[in-house]
Amino acid sequence: MDDWLTVTQVADRSGFAASALRYYESEGLLEADRTPGGRRRYTRDVLRRLAFIAAAKHVGLSLDEIRAALDLLPRGRTPTKADWTRISRSWRSRLDAEIEALEALRDGLDGCIGCGCLSLARCRISNPQDTMATRGPGAAFLPDPLHPESHG
């Protein structure tokens, strides 16, 4: 049992497709050594990195954001627990915001769509313009946390 992993082994253990691993590498999210023949040789490190990527995706981060987060890791040494903790701490508030938005939506469903009104003048969930014109231009349907693109 060698101390590196092939792309297939990493794929199997991480749950990512090999093509996804190559794609992540091309996008700067992963790195891999090569054999003299040019084949990828991953260190076990990559599994933690992929675990982070998987978790980050679940939190709703884009690959761009994930790469930016990974770029905060130290170059040269293997990241420590503290390193991983630091870069994942911001997820907490993001998740809280997402959960809060979904709960608001659910409660809105109970009290609004649940009642069947679902629109026109008195429903805060579905009625953007008529009741929110005072809030400025453009319709804002719901709490922004549900719109990932609104996160810098």
Place this chain on the structure above:
Amino acid sequence: MDDWLTVTQVADRSGFAASALRYYESEGLLEADRTPGGRRRYTRDVLRRLAFIAAAKHVGLSLDEIRAALDLLPRGRTPTKADWTRISRSWRSRLDAEIEALEALRDGLDGCIGCGCLSLARCRISNPQDTMATRGPGAAFLPDPLHPESHG
């Protein structure tokens, strides 16, 4: 003040771009009458329909799913509150599942990524294969509600 709405009026009132309205029509989510000249004339009905679409999108439904839901509405008569309520009731459990999954992820962050382990053998969030091999083939990272495509 006529009893129909132009595409611009609907766009302004609904918050959807006119191009999105046309797209939705091409995808079978909306319908519109036409003037003799071929321009769209929307009944006010469409606003409630769009409110439903907006809400459904926030719940995380794809346009395909939304169209399927809208197809359950009665043809021929204007949908009643009860009609809207019926087709939106399933959102409740979906939202609950999504919220539950996010809360599990958040709690996992606190107790797992938060501690820095983030992987390898003892972390239920980031470690799919090593601890879950007994659950069958293929890695299952996290509760499925976070994977929209897993909903029929």
Place this chain on the structure above:
DNA sequence: GTAGAAGTTGAAGTAAGCTTGAAGTCAACC
């Protein structure tokens, strides 16, 4: 009756996040 705004269509473009295919290479085993 004509300018100009608003609307029409169909096709193509965009973005993210990959997957698939073609064509060729590397490596392990008999």
Place this chain on the structure above:
DNA sequence: GGTTGACTTCAAGCTTACTTCAACTTCTAC
């Protein structure tokens, strides 16, 4: 040393949900 299977690259394709563009047409106002 040859077959087989894992692997390589690069380019193209896919899906969702739209937007943008080009080239017209239709209203509305004056």
